[in-house]
Amino acid sequence: MYVYTEVDQRIVDERVEQYRDQTRRYLAGELTEQAFLPLRLQNGLYIQRFAPMLRVAVPYGMINTAQMRKLAYIARFYDKGYMHFTTRQNVQFNWPELEQVPDILAELATVQMHAIQTSGACIRNTTTDPFAGVLPGEVEDPRPWCEIIRQWSTLHPEFAFLPRKFKIAVTADPEQDRAAVQLHDIGIQIVRNADGKTGFKVLVGGGLGRTPVIGTTIVEFLPWQHLLTYLDAILRVYNRYGRRDNKYKARIKILVKAMGIEAFREKVEHEWAFTKDGPATLTEAEFKRVQAHFTRPAYQTLTEQPAELTTALETNADFQAWYQRNVMRHQEAGYAAAIITLKNTGAAPGDISATQMDNLARLADHYSFGEIRSTHEQNLVLADVRQDQLFELWQHLVENNLASPHWGLLPDMIVCPGGDFCSLANAKSLPVAAAIQRRFDDLDYLHDLGDLSLNISGCMNACAHHHIGNIGILGVDKKGEEFYQVMLGGSASHDASLGKIIGPSFNHEAIPEVIATILATYVELREPQESFIATYRRVGLAPFKEKVYAPKAA
Amino acid sequence: MPLKQPELLASDDAAINNSQILVLETDTELEAITATDSVDVIAIRFEAFTDGRGFSLARMLREQRNFQGTLRAMGDFLPDQMHYLARCGFDSFVLPEGTHPETATACLNAFTEAYQTSVERPEPLFRRQ
Numbered sequence: 001m002y003v004y005t006e007v008d009q010r011i012v013d014e015r016v017e018q019y020r021d022q023t024r025r026y027l028a029g030e031l032t033e034q035a036f037l038p039l040r041l042q043n044g045l046y047i048q049r050f051a052p053m054l055r056v057a058v059p060y061g062m063i064n065t066a067q068m069r070k071l072a073y074i075a076r077f078y079d080k081g082y083m084h085f086t087t088r089q090n091v092q093f094n095w096p097e098l099e100q101v102p103d104i105l106a107e108l109a110t111v112q113m114h115a116i117q118t119s120g121a122c123i124r125n126t127t128t129d130p131f132a133g134v135l136p137g138e139v140e141d142p143r144p145w146c147e148i149i150r151q152w153s154t155l156h157p158e159f160a161f162l163p164r165k166f167k168i169a170v171t172a173d174p175e176q177d178r179a180a181v182q183l184h185d186i187g188i189q190i191v192r193n194a195d196g197k198t199g200f201k202v203l204v205g206g207g208l209g210r211t212p213v214i215g216t217t218i219v220e221f222l223p224w225q226h227l228l229t230y231l232d233a234i235l236r237v238y239n240r241y242g243r244r245d246n247k248y249k250a251r252i253k254i255l256v257k258a259m260g261i262e263a264f265r266e267k268v269e270h271e272w273a274f275t276k277d278g279p280a281t282l283t284e285a286e287f288k289r290v291q292a293h294f295t296r297p298a299y300q301t302l303t304e305q306p307a308e309l310t311t312a313l314e315t316n317a318d319f320q321a322w323y324q325r326n327v328m329r330h331q332e333a334g335y336a337a338a339i340i341t342l343k344n345t346g347a348a349p350g351d352i353s354a355t356q357m358d359n360l361a362r363l364a365d366h367y368s369f370g371e372i373r374s375t376h377e378q379n380l381v382l383a384d385v386r387q388d389q390l391f392e393l394w395q396h397l398v399e400n401n402l403a404s405p406h407w408g409l410l411p412d413m414i415v416c417p418g419g420d421f422c423s424l425a426n427a428k429s430l431p432v433a434a435a436i437q438r439r440f441d442d443l444d445y446l447h448d449l450g451d452l453s454l455n456i457s458g459c460m461n462a463c464a465h466h467h468i469g470n471i472g473i474l475g476v477d478k479k480g481e482e483f484y485q486v487m488l489g490g491s492a493s494h495d496a497s498l499g500k501i502i503g504p505s506f507n508h509e510a511i512p513e514v515i516a517t518i519l520a521t522y523v524e525l526r527e528p529q530e531s532f533i534a535t536y537r538r539v540g541l542a543p544f545k546e547k548v549y550a551p552k553a554a
Numbered sequence: 555m556p557l558k559q560p561e562l563l564a565s566d567d568a569a570i571n572n573s574q575i576l577v578l579e580t581d582t583e584l585e586a587i588t589a590t591d592s593v594d595v596i597a598i599r600f601e602a603f604t605d606g607r608g609f610s611l612a613r614m615l616r617e618q619r620n621f622q623g624t625l626r627a628m629g630d631f632l633p634d635q636m637h638y639l640a641r642c643g644f645d646s647f648v649l650p651e652g653t654h655p656e657t658a659t660a661c662l663n664a665f666t667e668a669y670q671t672s673v674e675r676p677e678p679l680f681r682r683q
């Protein structure tokens with residue numbers, strides 16, 4: 001994991017002091033509400049329905065156990081004893097006091113964390129595959145590139161007042177895109193050309209929100225040295241020409257659509273010509289320096305499928321169920337990656353208590369080289385667990401209520417805070433999620449349904465990415481009442497697609513039954529081994545629609 | 555390496571009108587600016603402090619046009635933006651009304667280092683370390 005240099009630390013420390021003074025000036029009446037707004041947003045502080053929220057950056061989802069313990073401490077001391085993982089691999093505190101935020105940021109700086117640019121019209125946290133560096137199949141570890149992008153984007157003098165927020169994601173797996181790069185303002189796929197040289201396929205103008213768009217390729221192969229100058233050029237064209245008159249039309253996807261990709265590319269290439277091969281060109285030495293922080297941990301020589309594991313799987317059905325869903329193959333023999341789903345009925349998806357955080361830190365120290373990763377599905381990963389210790393680990397997870405065997409299944413939903421917390425919401429999302437989880441609690445049925453994503457957003461801003469859920473639910477306002485639109489067929493994977501609305505919306509009580517009908521229709525129509533999304537793509541929307549809106553038999 | 559101390563002007567300062575000045579809006583196209591050689595001062599006027607276009611325009615004037623004269627920020631910007639503005643090439647500021655020069659100077663020097671290339675430090679941190 002990346003470790004700060006003296007300069008990295010100094011920049012973060014100076015940022016804390018800068019914000020401390022800005023807070024002081026705001027409270028003293030020297031800074032207006034309006035002037036303070038972008039300053040606090042770019043330090044992670046925004047105001048939701050009931051209280052300020054502080055969003056803390058977890059660069060590309062990597063957390064060490066010292067950081068996890070610090071977050072637990074902050075949750076206890078400055079908040080109500082829990083914390084929330086977001087869909088950008090970040091974490092969020094729901095009840096900090098505005099006056100105390102500078103102190104919280106100072107606490108974070110002691111463990112090399114910050115809240116810089118986690119909100120506001122600037123370049124946000126870069127995200128990547130939560131299994132980076134451990135799963136078979138990746139071209140190379142994407143995290144050094146993410147760290148290089150993090151440094152470039154941090155306090156970038158030119159791009160702090162963009163038309164809108166700007167999100168970048170990186171993946172290195174050509175088969176399985178677990179970072180949804182096609183749905184970001186910039187998506188970066190690490191590739192190798194015919195000569196074996198590293199470079200990037202760069203996509204631009206993807207995104208969700210009110211107008212979901214899948215990104216377009218702007219360059220097929222960008223040699224790695226040019227990464228930062230090319231990013232500068234894209235951002236400059238966006239900063240100059242992105243719309244500023246209407247915040248719903250201000251994302252780069254609208255600009256790319258309006259100009260057309262050819263004209264957009266031409267402008268970018270024009271800007272790039274001034275800086276290409278200039279001083280911001282990356283050097284081998286810099287890449288090596290950053291890469292050296294992401295070395296493989298001290299793995300032992302172990303065998304696949306050790307006896308301890310086989311015996312436990314044979315004798316414990318609960319462990320077996322968890323193992324089947326929540327454990328992933330690893331590059332290294334005898335190791336595995338274990339997924340902890342933060343989706344427990346009753347609690348908001350992504351929530352974790354301070355006690356769970358402390359205990360998880362202890363488990364990560366003991367079983368996974370002291371590191372934890374967050375995923376954009378609001379889950380956590382222990383990426384380097386010995387297979388012969390999986391059963392032990394699982395028992396500890398059970399004690400901490402962190403062992404639900406649901407990864408990638410229906411209850412593993414992505415849900416935004418919705419009307420319970422968010423002032424922009426049209427409808428509540430958490431109670432709908434809870435009602436669905438309660439209705440479908442038969443593990444055998446859930447396993448039989450298999451891979452299935454369900455995303456619920458409380459309004460068109462689409463924070464829970466409902467367009468890319470296999471099943472998407474969107475809260476809408478119908479004459480002051482909360483209704484829900486249902487869509488089918490979305491996917492965030494390498495074959496990304498956007499869901500289609502099934503028909504007129506439903507009230508809150510109807511949703512579990514609607515989902516039940518959709519699932520029953522799938523089970524009826526599927527071919528052996530066919531996933532929900534594959535069946536949907538084969539049969540289309542019509543059969544689902546017919547069943548869902550069929551008149552009920554008396 | 556601290557930033558060079560820029561010129562700090564009050565909005566009623568006579569010096570504002572002392573020299574040949576070209577005033578640009580933030581959305582001015584670089585191609586539309588012809589007079590960069592014949593003026594001493596180019597001022598970019600910010601209509602709103604959230605308008606980031608002036609940041610890019612300043613860099614383009616410095617880096618693509620090699621403008622060597624005074625580059626002045628005026629209009630609606632925040633003292634808290636002056637550090638970034640200076641790094642984008644501004645070396646003169648017409649301070650928004652009510653700004654203490656000490657606040658402006660403190661804001662200007664908020665950071666002692668930066669990762670990126672910028673007008674006053676054309677090499678990125680990784681080439682200077």
Ligand code: SF4
Nearest residue numbers: 416422425458459463
């Ligand atoms: S989708 Fe809407 S309701 Fe949900 S968190 Fe985002 S803005 Fe709030």
